[in-house]
Amino acid sequence: MDELSRFQRPRFARMYERTSAESERRGTAGHRRVLLAGLSGSVVEVGAGNGMNFGHYPPEVAEVVAVEPEDILRGLAESAARRAPIPIRVVAGHADALPAPDARFDAAVVSLVLCSVPDQRRGLAELRRVLKPGGELRFFEHVRSAMWWRALVQDAVSPLWSRMAGGCHLNRDTAEAIRRAGFQIDRLDEVVYSPDRGLPAMRHILGSARAGAAPPPATRAARRRGRGSRGTGGSGPAARW
Numbered sequence: 001m002d003e004l005s006r007f008q009r010p011r012f013a014r015m016y017e018r019t020s021a022e023s024e025r026r027g028t029a030g031h032r033r034v035l036l037a038g039l040s041g042s043v044v045e046v047g048a049g050n051g052m053n054f055g056h057y058p059p060e061v062a063e064v065v066a067v068e069p070e071d072i073l074r075g076l077a078e079s080a081a082r083r084a085p086i087p088i089r090v091v092a093g094h095a096d097a098l099p100a101p102d103a104r105f106d107a108a109v110v111s112l113v114l115c116s117v118p119d120q121r122r123g124l125a126e127l128r129r130v131l132k133p134g135g136e137l138r139f140f141e142h143v144r145s146a147m148w149w150r151a152l153v154q155d156a157v158s159p160l161w162s163r164m165a166g167g168c169h170l171n172r173d174t175a176e177a178i179r180r181a182g183f184q185i186d187r188l189d190e191v192v193y194s195p196d197r198g199l200p201a202m203r204h205i206l207g208s209a210r211a212g213a214a215p216p217p218a219t220r221a222a223r224r225r226g227r228g229s230r231g232t233g234g235s236g237p238a239a240r241w
């Protein structure tokens with residue numbers, strides 16, 4: 001499919017396949033369980049990668065449509081779907097134009113994906129479109145550091161990192177992007193850990209949001225001030241990371 005050619009990153013895909021098992025052991029598996037706990041009904045997962053979430057969906061989930069643009073990762077996800085405890089259909093597609101009608105899903109899941117989508121605003125608008133009114137967005141994403149000097153290092157390193165790591169950006173304020181897209185964040189935890197031996201500890205957000213009718217007032221205020229937000233949770237050391 002031509003439209004997906006810009007998402008083909010075979011070297012990154014092989015590297016992700018190799019490193020994801022280590023990452024799961026270092027804490028990612030536990031975060032995936034929290035991410036998916038309590039979900040039910042029809043779920044769309046965007047940027048499913050090699051399907052590392054699939055084993056963690058609760059039995060109340062009736063079906064998952066897992067969208068993945070990269071050919072190698074999608075092949076691995078198809079194998080993982082066959083081993084999953086619930087029905088999972090893996091489809092080719094990308095976040096900017098999800099292959100689904102409006103209001104199709106009860107919930108949407110993104111994990112370690114909003115760092116990589118070319119346009120967060122567009123991807124989040126698509127997630128909103130395919131969710132039923134009041135539908136839930138579950139997210140687990142690494143984000144920009146709350147410490148100014150770490151954030152500056154991330155700004156400096158991100159262009160090179162992005163080329164090596166499948167388009168990933170280290171310095172995105174994803175919680176604020178979720179709010180700006182018109183979601184109301186209901187739960188937002190911050191976790192700091194290193195997902196790989198070679199990587200420093202990174203700040204992650206883990207939570208859920210609902211598609212609201214309009215962006216909440218706090219979001220509009222933050223936008224007027226022209227700066228990001230620290231989120232609703234995460235007091236303690238993680239919030240300063």
Ligand SMILES: C[S@@+](CC[C@H](N)C(=O)[O-])C[C@H]1O[C@@H](n2cnc3c(N)ncnc32)[C@H](O)[C@@H]1O
Nearest residue numbers: 047048049052070094095111112113116117118
């Ligand atoms: C770091 S991997 C994470 C995979 C998986 N979600 C996980 O939790 O292990 C990033 C994934 O996002 C996918 N991706 C990148 N850009 C995307 C886009 N625009 N739409 C959908 N998926 C995208 C990549 O192909 C890759 O599978």
